[in-house]
Amino acid sequence: MRLPTRAEIGSVRIRRGPRLRLLADENVPAPVVAELRARQHDVAWISEDAPGLCDEDVLSCASAQDRLLATLDRDFGELVFRRRLPCRSGVVFLRLRTRSPRTLAASTAAALESRDDWRGHFAVVRAGRIRLIALPSG
16 A cells, blocks of 8 residues: 655545544554544544653553554554554554654644554555555454
């Protein structure tokens, strides 16, 4: 899956389908949360609602609220694959390398809006690529 280039980011249209229900981990920067909310997505943010919450409880919140978890923390892969903690709504691990908060916000929003099959997957989002891995059942 190809993501838009920096030049294309400004022309990305707001997704016409259902809004995404997201839980942004506390390491997701404020400009990313603001951009997603500006695009009318339903975003709860750990930094606002429960700062300092441990990763296990963040994952549990995402499942309980049926929200896709967005994070910059690789530890969630460990939790869902090795420890087999459930998160049926899905996890998106953002590995977008940029120093610009504005570019990170636009790239994250474009990636999340590029597909609608996040549920039941652990996704790794990199520049120009999204890799989906089915979450373990059970």
